[in-house]
Amino acid sequence: MSEAVLAVEAPGVSAPGASGARQFWRRLRTQRAALVAAAVVALLVLIALAAPLLTALEGQDPTTYHPSLVDSARGGVPIGPLGGMSGDHWLGVEPQTGRDLFARLTYGARVSLGVALAATVVQVLLGVVLGVIAGLGNRWVDLAVTRIADVFVSMPLMVIALALLAIVPTSFPRPVLVALVVGLVSGWGTLAKMVRAQTLTLKQLDYVSAARLSGWGTARIARRELLPGLAAPVITYSALLIPTNITVEAALSFLGVGVKPPTPSWGQMLTAADVWYQAAPQYLLLPAGALFVTVLALTVLGDGVRTALDPRAASRLRIGTGRKQEAKAAKGGAA
Template identity: 60%
Template sequence: MSELVAEIGDPGAPAPGSPTRARQVLRRLRSDRPAMAGVVVTTVLVLAAVFAPLLAALEGQDTTTFHTQLLDSARGGVPRGALGGVSADHWLGVEPTTGRDLFARALYGARISFTVAFGTLVVQLLLGVVIGLAAGFGGRLVDATLGRLIDLAISFPQLMFAIALLAIVPQSFPRPVLLMLVIGLFNWGGTARLTRGQVLSLKSRDYVAAARLSGAAPARIALREILPGALPQVLTYAAILLPANMVSEAGLSFLGVGVHPPTSSWGQMLSTATTWFRADPMYVLVPGLSLLTAVLAFTLFADGLRAALDPKASLRGGR
């Protein structure tokens, strides 16, 4: 996590929110082909998740209907036909043992994966930005106290405690909401550390000193003068966190403490597909490649956004 924070770089040029600055960032981003490819792919995937009911209806299938007639009972429930039962009625085939349509389940699985990733990001930004802003702008005692809290959050054995917490919460609690809270509460430290570093750098700027001399309240200075200057780097880091959140959700669902059937997510689908990778590779490839594509696309976009926001990116070669 700390390596990602260090990679983001300087706190940005003056007037980060100005139209000129915005145009420069947009121009650099447009000239970055991998980043734009990431934007296109993520847009397509997000739209597919949003319009999952329409796309599933276009195929003529849903996520819950069992098509047992398409399974070979003599082989333990493996789908009949090539590529896991791919046909005009089932575009990506069907699940072993149940016969549920894979295309529909992958679409609805994308909904869960994206919802949890974005919801977790909101929790991380709220906690990280507020605590980081308070640590960087507060006095020495406040900074020391919150700094130790941030260090504790970063060094905390997150996976172990997340699994334990998810396992003991009653099943009646909505699992996607629970995943957002658990992943977010255990992964806000990097955002807080980045925000604190940006605030410490920005609060010594001349325009902040001028705001103090004008008699502005500390809260106003923090929110109106310092926070806008820190936001570009925070948002860049948020773009890096999104694919990490998707992997966290998939990992927890894969371990059996995330969403449970009949609700589908890519991680949950991979969890049930591991015993079928020899008999029905499509059952593993559909959620696996979907997750890989989404994470790669978000990562390419995040890397391009970081380079576009860094005024020295073109001098480092490659962008």
């Protein structure tokens, strides 16, 4: 019933809603690192979405073999300089198979980002729903949900994921399976506990009590009163879950239980590249560099979102900035 409660604003305090979004954007714009990271993430997403168009422009695809472009006498090393880079193969070709590296990298971005985003959606849905149920339910519901979340938080993700992925039939779509396993096994337990704690705090506020006294049901109170207050911490946690899920997907593919060939994946490419780092270093450096840039950009963006949503928290990425500003101010005062 918050829309029915009249709030008296202090001078300089803006109203919620659209003005809150403007304040968030204003705070985010002051963080140059976060803006650069957002641009990098947007570029990576655009590359992933436009992978068919980009590979069509190159005239290649990620699955066609080109045996004439590798030297079979040397074990399948690409022929030509820089791993076979040319006008037809912009980043060279894969050792032994001759498949185009640019096509496999761009299509691999679709798998890595898609699996990470899908897993994050599953984690957020589970964490928010169960956290709200625990916070609004009775003592036994709260205890049951909390103990279940504790069990999943303590589970060794890689061991459980390896076991589940090994027993599922190969006919099941592998990217979907990886996303479901990662989303159901990890991440959501911590989010559920965080949402539960926040729900317990929010339901004590006056506007929630007013909504309850007016006869609103539990579901309506959760949807109209609690979820808006949970948006900031959930968005912050979600932004930090995505790079973690990308790393997990790459690790599972590296261990051979993730996405299966011929579907390209950055982790899968790293698995096959471990014996080629001397003869064809670009085969290792390109997917490793793509993973590094993606995880770094998403982590920096997540930190920027966290700081913009909670301006009282100092960004971990701006350590030392305050000292520099104090030094500049001291120099200006001395002059």
